[in-house]
Amino acid sequence: METAFAAVCKAYVPRPGQPMSRTREEVTALAQHDRHEQALVTNVILPKDIGVTYDMIGGLGGAKELLRQCITYPLRFPHLYSEGIAKEAVKGVLLFGPPGGRGRTMLAKAVATEGGATFLSVDASVIENKWLGESEKNARAVFTLARRLAPCVIFIDEVDSVLSSREKYDDTTHGTLTSVKTTLMQEWDGLRTGGDRVVVIASTNRPFDLDEAVLRRLPRRILVDLPDAETREEILKVSMAQNRVDASVNFTAITEELEGFTGSDIKEVCREAVVRIAHEKAQELDRAGVNGVREEVDLTAQLRPVTMDDFWEARKKLTASVSEKGRELSRVWEWNEEYGEVKKKRPDASAHHLSMYL
Template identity: 40%
Template sequence: MGLFSNPQLRRVAQDGVYSTPLTSGITSIAVMAATYYVTRLALSYMDPNHQKKSDAKKVSDTKLGKLGVNRKEVKLNEYEEQIAMELILPDDIPVTFESIGGLDGIIASLQESVIAPLIFPEIFSSTNGLLGAPKGVLLYGPPGTGKTMLAKALAKESGATFINMHVSTLTNKWFGESNKLVAALFNLARKLQPTIIFIDEIDSFLRERSSGDHEAMAMMKAEFMTLWDGLTSSTDRILVLGATNRPSDIDAAILRRMPKRYAVSLPDASQRKKILSIMLANVPCHPSFDMDEIVRKTTSYSGSDLKELCRNAAMVPVREVLRSRTGREKVEQARQSSKTGGSVHGANLAMTVRPLKNSDFFQVDVAHAAPTEPDALD
């Protein structure tokens, strides 16, 4: 009996097709697998968050690459990719501790009790567990006193991975997704440690809990505190840094997890003088300029107020030049040149800007042009 003694097999062979139950099974499996992957791909493109997830992966890959993270060793899921978008690169931050005036005491304490334990854990290791970085640090004080600048300087100089966590990133309209994002936040921090998680205006997120809280928000807060409490291992080097101007609104359970608290108050006279010295370091000043007079007149000013004061004062000499006849001609030339695709350099015009005087401070900027006067630059 030969292979083709079976009439059915003989007919299949004569038609040029040879089939057995084994090959039929393989074909069916291949078709099912192809159908599965095609359907999965189609569903992924139908996902309304597909583009958002794709963009998150690109941004996180770029940032992690600049931080020197080996993506072959550090694997991230889709939630961790979204959190990785909040990473802050030290090269993108222009603020250092030297550029912050009047907060030397707080800076020194942060360097000793926060940065050093994170970066050099072997120095602070002990059998009794008393040494080491705290789990949380709170910066509180009036608006404009430099709390966010301190956080930026920490990101610049700490050497730790810095996650600037926005509450909007953790919130999601789908039930349970916010909890997954919170878990991804701490998982990513653990993978990239030493890590500082910064939450600005922390009172808006972790405020006092009440029975009127939405269920999803209550669950997210509980998840956050549970994972925060899990940072008790001696191998974890993760710090939660918060800033607020309303510390009384923060939940008591959150304050317990932030044992290091720094009151960033309004600067006194010596602090204001140092802040002004930093801000006016590269500004040409008249020989008669008296900084002490500005210091005396700025009682109760915050660092942000002083910056705005200096900015307005520096604009006064520039405004005088722009409102002069020569300045108006240069501005008109620049406007006409921009229409034709050309460019006009203002170097010659900038040379006519006079040095800063005390009288330039505390002036009220007007919205209308100054009265026509003889051109002082002619």
């Protein structure tokens, strides 16, 4: 006799190439048999709720194409990748780059959206537990739940905090952490073919801290670097797409002033330029003694468009969060030259290198 749980699993097996359309209640039902899986449900984002596509990410043309080939296409069209060695899915993809940016997370979410896959986000806080044996159970639950949710993208944020080189730890923590790493990698190895339709994307700004055993499970290593001029301009335009911009605004000129800024930095400049206008209106209403917002008055319509002056004032307040001369960034670039898939181009190269949007 078929159990209720087996019936749920059977009911929600996707057809090849079809996007998953589960509800939150159905995801919860799939995890009911295991409390460790239940604890992960809050980290699950359904395809329809992710809200990030490749088109929403400024720049990163090369990274997007690599991710389409490695993950998106096999997830969407698994029947095309079923012959011989082609059915062995990519074990994992590492997105790495300078600290301070969220472009890697955006890319991972876009991969899930475009592939019609569920997004399961985990980090050290999700896996680690002070009670003996619980961390290993949490690590195992990540993969068992992902299989139930297939097609699924497991996103391990700050993977270096979970799977760093053994040399970093002292004897008091070595045993526990090694056990957790062993469990994670064993479960990871269990994703032997594309039949599981589960892929792992890891993110870090310290790739040089990763254990070699981890790197073997992350054969595709994509640098998400600081944006060049062309990409910075694209990020500006994407960030300002939903705002009113004065015709006099010259994005190219603004781009020149944002050299060395990450995608997150550029977004913050845009936000500061926009809210500057709101601040002006708020001060005006405050001086006039207006308390609260009257429902019949559309105050947003009274706001002026963003001008060049707003961008210049925002630029004066904000600085880059990453130093191009810093040792941390230099180590990332050096590591990329040895292990990365996308080599960093020289500053005088005409083609632009990869960047991040958020």
